[in-house]
Amino acid sequence: MSGHGRTLVAGVGNVFLGDDGFGVEVAQRLASVPLPPGVEVRDFGIGGVHLAYQLLEGYDTLVLVDAVGRDAPPGTLFVIEPDPRDLGHDLDAHGFDPASVLELARTLGTSVPRVLLVGCVPAEVEERLGLSPPVERAVEEALRLIPTLLVQHSQLEELTCLVGSS
Numbered sequence: 001m002s003g004h005g006r007t008l009v010a011g012v013g014n015v016f017l018g019d020d021g022f023g024v025e026v027a028q029r030l031a032s033v034p035l036p037p038g039v040e041v042r043d044f045g046i047g048g049v050h051l052a053y054q055l056l057e058g059y060d061t062l063v064l065v066d067a068v069g070r071d072a073p074p075g076t077l078f079v080i081e082p083d084p085r086d087l088g089h090d091l092d093a094h095g096f097d098p099a100s101v102l103e104l105a106r107t108l109g110t111s112v113p114r115v116l117l118v119g120c121v122p123a124e125v126e127e128r129l130g131l132s133p134p135v136e137r138a139v140e141e142a143l144r145l146i147p148t149l150l151v152q153h154s155q156l157e158e159l160t161c162l163v164g165s166s
Contacts, residue, residue, distance in 0.1 A: 007061040009041040019122030019135040023065040052104040067122040074123030075134025
């Protein structure tokens with residue numbers, strides 16, 4: 001299958017660990033947002049193997065949406081274009097190691113697409129349902145940000161914006 005112009009937005013995380021469910025919530029809510037042609041949005045939860053198999057469908061870009069620990073206030077939203085080999089260093093809070101997922105996809109015979117990470121700094125990652133107020137505000141911001149990202153064609157450098165700071 002040709003991957004020309006196809007983008008996969010993959011929400012990842014564990015909804016049973018509070019703010020770790022950020023990516024899942026964004027993916028579920030993006031379903032009601034108009035997106036450019038060729039964009040698919042999926043909630044993968046903690047199913048890394050499912051994501052690897054989905055990549056076999058052929059994509060040019062993978063946008064991972066996840067809660068990621070960074071030295072910034074909770075609810076800080078950022079976008080980076082990491083080296084796919086370095087993804088495991090940033091993301092592994094819920095047993096979902098993107099570097100391993102991408103390596104599995106390579107082993108299964110697909111090329112690894114350009115990867116963008118839309119991350120949010122969590123406030124609470126503990127056993128509970130629901131997002132904290134700063135991360136809920138970051139979801140709203142991500143719903144505005146991601147469609148904009150999908151129409152940009154230039155290389156992205158780290159972009160950081162504080163969400164919900166008044």
